[in-house]
Amino acid sequence: KPNPVHVAVTGGAGQVGYALLFRIASGQVFGPDVPIVLRLLEVTPALKALEGVAMELSDGAFPALTDVVLTDKPAEAFDGASWALLLGASPRKDGMERGDLLAANGALFGPQGQAIGQHAASDIRTIVVGNPCNTNAMIAAANAPDVPADRWFAMTRLDENRAKSQLAAKSGTPVGEVSNLAIWGNHSATQYPDFANARIGGRPVPEVITDDAWLNGEFISSVQKRGAAIIAARGLSSAASAANAVIDNVRSLNAGTPAGDWTSVGVQSRGEYGVPEGLFFSYPVVAKSDGTWTVQEGLQHDERAADRLRVTIAELEEERAAVRHLLG
Ligand code: NAI
Structure with a gap:
């Protein structure tokens, strides 16, 4: 044993x-x-x-x-x-x-x-x-x-799972077909659920879901506000889905992410994608079964996505400023 x-x-x-x-x-x-x-x-x-x-x-x-x-x-x-x-x-x-x-x-x-x-x-x-x-x-x-x-x-895996479920429902595809979904930034209403680099059945999401207004509007805001919607409906914050995401998160970090895919998790930034060093920022992370991981490089963001990244970075910088006395 x-x-x-x-x-x-x-x-x-x-x-x-x-x-x-x-x-x-x-x-x-x-x-x-x-x-x-x-x-x-x-x-x-x-x-x-x-x-x-x-x-x-x-x-x-x-x-x-x-x-x-x-x-x-x-x-x-x-x-x-x-x-x-x-x-x-x-x-x-x-x-x-x-x-x-x-x-x-x-x-x-x-x-x-x-x-x-x-x-x-x-x-x-x-x-x-x-x-x-x-x-x-x-x-x-x-x-x-x-x-x-x-x-x-x-943990931003719950946000990733929420986003995948929304994309699956909209496209009428099993959720297991949705991959490469990155949550960028803070686990908060400023997060950016990146549909543009995500895939459904291996194809870019905007090719499968051609409703750009929905992707850039309702999709993003429903993922950002899902936590509040659960509280409004249940009277308590999400718990079973959060626990499920913890399990998914540990398993991805332990067993590694599937070839060609990544997972979302907040890690200490070393400046990737222009994020200030030291912030804990959710990125697309490629994990290996030996416990090592890297931030996926080379993904593109259009102007709207870049604006969203600036907003979530600013929020994380504000949070860091508010707790600076606790950082040793
Ligand atoms: P809860 O209030 O039911 O449970 C929190 C527990 O933590 C309580 O039993 C409390 O006694 C205990 N606790 C408080 N201070 C502690 C300390 N210093 N040491 C050890 N235990 C302590 O809350 P729930 O619903 O279980 O949520 C837990 C946390 O997870 C909350 O902060 C919630 O906002 C967060 N959350 C995060 C999610 C995410 O996606 N990152 C999703 C869902 C919840």
Whole structure:
């Protein structure tokens, strides 16, 4: 039997956690034969609810799940972890501005980044899901200078999946036919879901969907605002689809992206496509099964796309300015 993979999950008693943990335990992420240790971090008042989740994990009788650690101490949660999935944060409520979220959540991610740097396994990879995830990832990474920069990710896979579903529905094509869909920029309403470089059945999307007004209008805005639409409909932010995206994200980074395709994920910019260095920016990322990845080079943006990139860059720069005191 291989050694167990230690997976740290913060906010394990929350709604995304509830939809995620059972799927990890069932072997859907790392394979049915890879033993898993779940290391769950919660704030102290939520430990009781977390115990309830652990009881249900036990009642799942998952053969791959060898241990579950419950704690309110980051050092213990990240000890020996190869993956850190940072869900823990306060979710956006109806009417809440991103600025409020920055203030509430920014301060959590410095200490968690430090604990990852000090206690995680040498192969640690961290995906930040808790919003605002790009800037939270920047804070966590800045507080763990010994962890290589290419091990930190901010999740935009849910946006990618949403965009693919919209394109599939509009073109009457199975969603599995939609590929090369990149979300550029921030996981927020300024993101740019790049239909122009995406493909349906291997053909450029604008060749298959010739309705340019829809692509440049309703398509983009429906992807950008999908999170708010789910809150309006459900009264709660998306959780099961978010957990599903976490699983897709880990699997892509672990197994690699299919030949010729890429996935969307926020990574620390080294200036690719004119994005200021250091911002966590969602790019088309080509991942290999050895854990390395590169930003896909050479994609073209027309003027409208370039304008959209400027908007999302400006928003990320504003967020960085607002949390500069947390960047170490
Ligand atoms: P939730 O409120 O149901 O759960 C969050 C959990 O985090 C709570 O149990 C809370 O006690 C815990 N928590 C808070 N501070 C913590 C800390 N310092 N350490 C450990 N745990 C802590 O929220 P939900 O719906 O599960 O969402 C989690 C986060 O994910 C939110 O920030 C939400 O905005 C974000 N999200 C991001 C998505 C993305 O696409 N990037 C999609 C959906 C949600």
